[in-house]
Amino acid sequence: MNSPTAPQSASPLWRFSKMHGAGNDFVMLDGVTQRIEMTPERARALADRHFGIGADQILLVETATVPKADFRYRIFNADGGEVEHCGNGARCFVRFVHEQGLSSANPLQAQIRTGIITLNDDPQRGVEVMMGTTRFAPADLGFDSSNLKQGSQGQDTLWLLPVPDQTEPVALSLVSISNPHAVQVVDDVKQAPVATVGPFIESHPRFANKVNAGFMQIVDPHHIKLRVYERGAGETLACGTGACAAVVAGIRRGLLQSPVVVDTRGGSLRIEWDGQTLRMSGPVQTVFTGQVDIDALCASLARKETF
CATH class of the missing domain: 3.10.310.10 (Diaminopimelate Epimerase; Chain A, domain 1)
Incomplete structure (x- = not known):
């Protein structure tokens, strides 16, 4: 140095x-x-x-x-x-x-x-x-899971969070990569309700320190599209930890395989995860x-x- x-x-x-x-x-x-x-x-x-x-x-x-x-x-x-x-x-x-x-x-x-x-x-x-380290327990995100229904997909636990004006709850994957992320899978990221559901999840009282809300569209097992409503910033053109959280959640659900290209509104990132080591590269x-x-x-x- x-x-x-x-x-x-x-x-x-x-x-x-x-x-x-x-x-x-x-x-x-x-x-x-x-x-x-x-x-x-x-x-x-x-x-x-x-x-x-x-x-x-x-x-x-x-x-x-x-x-x-x-x-x-x-x-x-x-x-x-x-x-x-x-x-x-x-x-x-x-x-x-x-x-x-x-x-x-x-x-x-x-x-x-x-x-x-x-x-x-x-x-x-x-x-x-x-x-760094990935964590998945609700306590690792300051998330109160009491009396909340849950499901599963692959190796992942899905937390079913009711959302106003939606008949079905949102199925959230919880991932902590030093900061907290709640990731949901959507059919079309362009049409996803990021501007309305994003701030609702970000500031939900079950998250003690707020949360970054991710909306992930699966293109194929090595390619996703992603939008993220970030804590304290709103929707950003890209979110590095959000991209990592989405890929980790997708792999745990059995929907993705490493490496994964993550397309955001601002550019593309490459994420690799083998269950232990998590790498991100980009411009x-x-x-x-x-x-x-x-x-x-x-x-x-x-x-x-x-x-």
Whole structure:
């Protein structure tokens, strides 16, 4: 790992990069060589698409606090809340670290809230992320399953969640990949009720910490189409952990076989899962770089939110 310069004193001018992974877009901040004091208000201001830079998430690179990691990687949703993991963001993270000259190490070990993930930047294949552990018990997602009917398909348990204005409950696969996902299979993802059922599931009181709601269409055993309504961000053009969760759920149901190409509205991802190791690879793009006056952004957002 290279030795970055010491952080500067706090300043309202923050250097940033705007990046995206398959259309899932991020504001990238170097908290190693500049001092970044992140708050929910500042994250919302940066993510705002009218007064700010605009993004699904804000990604902050910091000095690691555990010995085996190269850097610490923090994720803030557009609503200002800090979350556990972001797969598309992880790919942007490693490219950002290399572009900024913070490290030349490849692969990189990144510390997230739930452990350490491994990232490899391959010029030919794109960025590959070792996504970490998958879990399926309701408690692992903060899900209250009491008195809820359930079914099964293959090796997967399906939780039957009643939805307003639908005669049949939604059959959900629960998958935790550091952050929680509830995946349903639909006939046509283009016609799926993402805008209505998505927020209903995301904020359902049975999920203690909310949930990412995935809508998966099976094209063939190695190909799906996917839309995801994300916690604190709404529907995004792509969701890396959502793609992983959908593939894992599909394999456990007996509907898919690894590897699987996941088509999202923003691009395609490749997911591999052998029951233990979970890998995701896909594109990364730097859009532009600049400086932002964070105090001015917050003032603009405050007027918008209180008018």
